Amino acid sequence: MSDHHIVIGHKIKGIRESKQLSVSEISERTGLSEAQIESIENEEHLPSLGPLIKIARALGVRLGTFLDDNDELGPVVCRSSEREESISFSNDSTDARKHMEYFSLAKEKAGRHMEPFIIEIHPNGEQSYKLSSHEGEEFIYVMSGNIEIVYGKETYHLQEGDSIFYDSIVEHHVHGQDGKGARILAVIYVPI
Numbered sequence: 117m118s119d120h121h122i123v124i125g126h127k128i129k130g131i132r133e134s135k136q137l138s139v140s141e142i143s144e145r146t147g148l149s150e151a152q153i154e155s156i157e158n159e160e161h162l163p164s165l166g167p168l169i170k171i172a173r174a175l176g177v178r179l180g181t182f183l184d185d186n187d188e189l190g191p192v193v194c195r196s197s198e199r200e201e202s203i204s205f206s207n208d209s210t211d212a213r214k215h216m217e218y219f220s221l222a223k224e225k226a227g228r229h230m231e232p233f234i235i236e237i238h239p240n241g242e243q244s245y246k247l248s249s250h251e252g253e254e255f256i257y258v259m260s261g262n263i264e265i266v267y268g269k270e271t272y273h274l275q276e277g278d279s280i281f282y283d284s285i286v287e288h289h290v291h292g293q294d295g296k297g298a299r300i301l302a303v304i305y306v307p308i
Contacts, residue, residue: 261298
């Protein structure tokens, strides 16, 4: 990983401390356990989007705050050569969800409410996965490969050129179909 590897836990802790909030207060506001929050802040646990969104709301910041340090208010252009660095929501701990690698398309845009990503879904032979949910909406466009989306009690199979738009509050999971890799464009909207 490069020097631009983004480590979310340290940012969360810094923002929480700057707002003079205790771990207990964040736990109460998010419904997450104090141990879970401390684990995220100490880079021991890789959080999924659901807990990150809850923490962002509890801290009164947008999700993008954890991904950037920029102040650009005007348009932001992301060149394909600038997408080489992926984003990890924490450290590379062995229990982390490693089947997806996120490449932000708007990390320099301040005040954004949408998070656009190119996501590389790595081949994964595991058949077990944990569904997650969070406020907001997601749009996914399959750029290459085939993906499977478990959404509530339904399962959707998408191939190259297909897209799906759904409410993220319903429990869901995105992965490569038949354990194979894929590449998707995903736009995540989280209301503040």
